[in-house]
Amino acid sequence: EVQLLESGGGLVQPGGSLRLSCAASGFTFSSYAMSWVRQAPGKGLEWVSAISGSGGSTYYIDSVKGRFTISRDNSKNTQYLQMNSLRAEDMAVYYCAKELRFPAGGGMDVWGQGTTVTVSS
Amino acid sequence: QSALTQPASVSGSPGQSITISCTGASSDVGRYNYVSWYQQHPGKAPKLMIYDVSNRPSGVSNRFSGSKSGNTASLTISGLQAEDEADYYCSSYRSSDTPYVFGTGTKVTVL
Numbered sequence A: 001e002v003q004l005l006e007s008g009g010g011l012v013q014p015g016g017s018l019r020l021s022c023a024a025s026g027f028t029f030s031s032y033a034m035s036w037v038r039q040a041p042g043k044g045l046e047w048v049s050a051i052s053g054s055g056g057s058t059y060y061i062d063s064v065k066g067r068f069t070i071s072r073d074n075s076k077n078t079q080y081l082q083m084n085s086l087r088a089e090d091m092a093v094y095y096c097a098k099e100l101r102f103p104a105g106g107g108m109d110v111w112g113q114g115t116t117v118t119v120s121s
Numbered sequence B: 001q002s003a004l005t006q007p008a009s010v011s012g013s014p015g016q017s018i019t020i021s022c023t024g025a026s027s028d029v030g031r032y033n034y035v036s037w038y039q040q041h042p043g044k045a046p047k048l049m050i051y052d053v054s055n056r057p058s059g060v061s062n063r064f065s066g067s068k069s070g071n072t073a074s075l076t077i078s079g080l081q082a083e084d085e086a087d088y089y090c091s092s093y094r095s096s097d098t099p100y101v102f103g104t105g106t107k108v109t110v111l
Helices: none
Strands: A003-007 A010-012 A018-025 A034-039 A045-051 A058-060 A068-073 A078-083 A092-099 A108-111 A115-119 B009-012 B018-023 B035-040 B047-050 B064-069 B072-077 B086-093 B100-102 B106-110
Touching (some): A003 A108, A018 A034, A018 A092, A018 A115, A034 A078, A034 A108, A045 A068, A045 A078, A045 A092, A045 B100, A108 B047, B018 B106, B047 B064
Parallel strands (some): A010 A115, B009 B106
Antiparallel strands (some): A003 A018, A034 A045, A034 A092, A068 A078, A092 A108, A092 A115, B018 B072, B035 B047, B035 B086, B064 B072, B086 B100
């Protein structure tokens, strides 16, 4: 069964850091680009970041550039999102998603259950 | 990075057909045939319903169909069923630097 399982969410103070993880199973992880998508409470979906299958290409929404870093370890079938200098507006459920193809943008066909990031003092 | 525009809500009776619009610009929806649609039930992860404007992933009911004209994409749900009640989001490829832009979301209510 194709599956994505996120972890690492939690409560963090403004300015703090968190690292999200997404463990993949059921498909050849290294063959697919991956993305992170977030959803603030009561709001819509917002694409955050994507990474190519090899990890050599990365992409970010403007609001997180310089603060977030996406990476992957294909030997562990896991992708990561390192989030630094967190702001109140980063508070959301973060979803890990598998891209249909590379480059990203053609659709995400497998989603994790989401992990919640709360930014509050 | 403005979002694509969707109606806030659409409703229909069981068995009816409804259509959700998704309006973008000539730089995204109008330029690329990379429009996707997602269904999201409350508290659940999104589910891909349509990709590349009109393609259905395996396992998605053929009651769901997609199309595009100019800068506007559309999702049609035919034979509306109670389980179709959910939020629906469109997305489009925009650029190599920002591959995705999502729509504002539409709440579908089955009367």
